[in-house]
Amino acid sequence: MKTRRDAMKFAAGVAAIPAVLPPNALALATATEANAACHADAPKWTGGIEGQRKADLGNGFYRNPVIAGDYPDPSVLKDGDDYYMTHSSFEASPGLLIWHSRDLVNWTPVGPALREPLGTVFAPDLVKHGDRYFIYIPFMRAPWSTGLASFANIYVIHAASIDGPWSDPIDLGIGGLIDPGHVVGEDGHRYLFLSAGKRVRLSADGVRTDGPVETVYDGWRYPDDWITEAYALEGPKLFRRGDYFYLVSAVGGTGGPATGHMIIASRSRSIHGPWEHCPHNPIQRTRSDAEMWWSRGHATCVEGTDGRWHMMYHGFENGYRSLGRQTLLEPIEWTAEGWFKATGGDLSRPLPKPAGRAGTHGFARSDDFAKSGLGTRWSLHGSAPAEAGRVSLGGGALTLAGKGTGPQDSSPLIQQVGDRAYDVSVEVELVGAATGGLLLFFNDRLFLGMGIDGQKMVTYRGGKPSYWAEPAPPLRRLFLRIVNDHQIVTFYYGTDGKAWIRHGVRNEVSGYNANTTDDLLSLRPALFATGGGSVRFRRFAYKARA
Numbered sequence: 001m002k003t004r005r006d007a008m009k010f011a012a013g014v015a016a017i018p019a020v021l022p023p024n025a026l027a028l029a030t031a032t033e034a035n036a037a038c039h040a041d042a043p044k045w046t047g048g049i050e051g052q053r054k055a056d057l058g059n060g061f062y063r064n065p066v067i068a069g070d071y072p073d074p075s076v077l078k079d080g081d082d083y084y085m086t087h088s089s090f091e092a093s094p095g096l097l098i099w100h101s102r103d104l105v106n107w108t109p110v111g112p113a114l115r116e117p118l119g120t121v122f123a124p125d126l127v128k129h130g131d132r133y134f135i136y137i138p139f140m141r142a143p144w145s146t147g148l149a150s151f152a153n154i155y156v157i158h159a160a161s162i163d164g165p166w167s168d169p170i171d172l173g174i175g176g177l178i179d180p181g182h183v184v185g186e187d188g189h190r191y192l193f194l195s196a197g198k199r200v201r202l203s204a205d206g207v208r209t210d211g212p213v214e215t216v217y218d219g220w221r222y223p224d225d226w227i228t229e230a231y232a233l234e235g236p237k238l239f240r241r242g243d244y245f246y247l248v249s250a251v252g253g254t255g256g257p258a259t260g261h262m263i264i265a266s267r268s269r270s271i272h273g274p275w276e277h278c279p280h281n282p283i284q285r286t287r288s289d290a291e292m293w294w295s296r297g298h299a300t301c302v303e304g305t306d307g308r309w310h311m312m313y314h315g316f317e318n319g320y321r322s323l324g325r326q327t328l329l330e331p332i333e334w335t336a337e338g339w340f341k342a343t344g345g346d347l348s349r350p351l352p353k354p355a356g357r358a359g360t361h362g363f364a365r366s367d368d369f370a371k372s373g374l375g376t377r378w379s380l381h382g383s384a385p386a387e388a389g390r391v392s393l394g395g396g397a398l399t400l401a402g403k404g405t406g407p408q409d410s411s412p413l414i415q416q417v418g419d420r421a422y423d424v425s426v427e428v429e430l431v432g433a434a435t436g437g438l439l440l441f442f443n444d445r446l447f448l449g450m451g452i453d454g455q456k457m458v459t460y461r462g463g464k465p466s467y468w469a470e471p472a473p474p475l476r477r478l479f480l481r482i483v484n485d486h487q488i489v490t491f492y493y494g495t496d497g498k499a500w501i502r503h504g505v506r507n508e509v510s511g512y513n514a515n516t517t518d519d520l521l522s523l524r525p526a527l528f529a530t531g532g533g534s535v536r537f538r539r540f541a542y543k544a545r546a
Helices: 012-016 031-039
Strands: 073-077 084-086 095-100 108-114 125-129 132-140 153-159 170-175 180-185 190-193 196-201 233-239 244-251 262-269 295-303 309-318 325-334 340-342 379-381 392-396 396-401 421-431 434-443 446-450 457-461 477-485 488-494 503-508 524-531 534-544
Touching: 073 125, 084 125, 108 132, 108 153, 125 180, 180 233, 180 340, 196 392, 233 295, 233 379, 244 295, 295 325, 379 421, 396 524, 421 434, 434 477, 446 488, 446 524, 457 503, 524 534
Parallel strands: 262 295
Antiparallel strands: 073 084, 084 095, 095 108, 125 132, 132 153, 153 170, 180 190, 190 196, 233 244, 244 262, 295 309, 309 325, 325 340, 392 396, 396 534, 421 477, 421 534, 434 446, 434 524, 446 457, 477 488, 488 503
């Protein structure tokens, strides 16, 4: 598929674009030129830290994704000339990593806002009201918890500074609904809009409800013969521009068919309605599985420093669903009638970069374990409160105390990746009666990798120990390496980290994705330790591959 190749044929076309660009230069090209640009082979992403792909092409253009990897449900806050963003963090602890940008394209981590796990944390809303920051958080029941609501509760945390410290989570007492969207009405009151067209008024301090949950909005309906996962009215994000409040929602289901998820908009002169549906709905939708980005939705609209507007939302990359839902940026333009339209097309091509100062993008994923990377580089998956104590540093090693009987119940250390191909390796040393190793981990039902117990190597495939008996040496210290080359995964091991023995089995992992497991996660490198002992890890190395 041409839109998925990484050749350089587009470079000549970029060079031919005038040096002085109108706000939507590519969108204003002739139909022939636009069609050629969309279907021409696109250039490679810029190589960032460790070769990781980077959206900023360095020539006034960017190419999606702006944050590669599983960073879905973006909530973006414009705070003067600064932008802050956070995403769903699901079972990760610490969670709710906050990012900072000055240009909407280059993002650097600030740090995690949520220190202890609440459960499955998703679709938060990051806002500023007065001189305080708030994150409204839905979460589902955690695997270690008891007595909680079986579906979801809405909590809030707040802080005087975006850097924290953030408060402990406060239960708003809202159950059975998800995806909060904060707004201040023309009446001066604060409100949370929620899934299924619901709304609740908040107290002036934003940490309590001040009235009942009520239905206030019926979403725009797409034709019944469109191929979607489910209607699923969710992800409300609200903003005020001119005389109108705009309500941007997602419908169609976030997984399932490539053509399902979409972005819709409505507006009203009052926060109390009535809501008028946009005549351009859906604002954005994947119309064919030939496009580069699938299941696009859950948008936040944000104004750039130069007055141009963009939408930040998520989508699956065609052929790489195992990377999860990645963060995408698309320009929008306002019509004379006061509606907005998306102008980015299928996002396979470079787009004019928003104004603003470009900062450093991303961070190194390699780790010498000299200082803690919890909350940015690493997080524990599915851990209980206070379980961060299982992780300790010293002597150039990270020591992970054993838990459970296998990777599935070990709460492994995981980190996100956003490259189509990469190489990870680590030194593993057993302490006491432990088993430990290196994985690619999707969830507790689906993972693959290698573990050692001092007597043998255990190979994991499909979320369970494999029948394969790899003749690795019976050592308590071994170097392990995994290469994911565009969904073909090869294992290696060795005694010195230099000479590698190729494992006898290769794996094809495109099926390790959300539609296989009904779990909206991604396939990620992970370190695990089980049993009564612990495992020391040294020299974790990450390198993106072409």
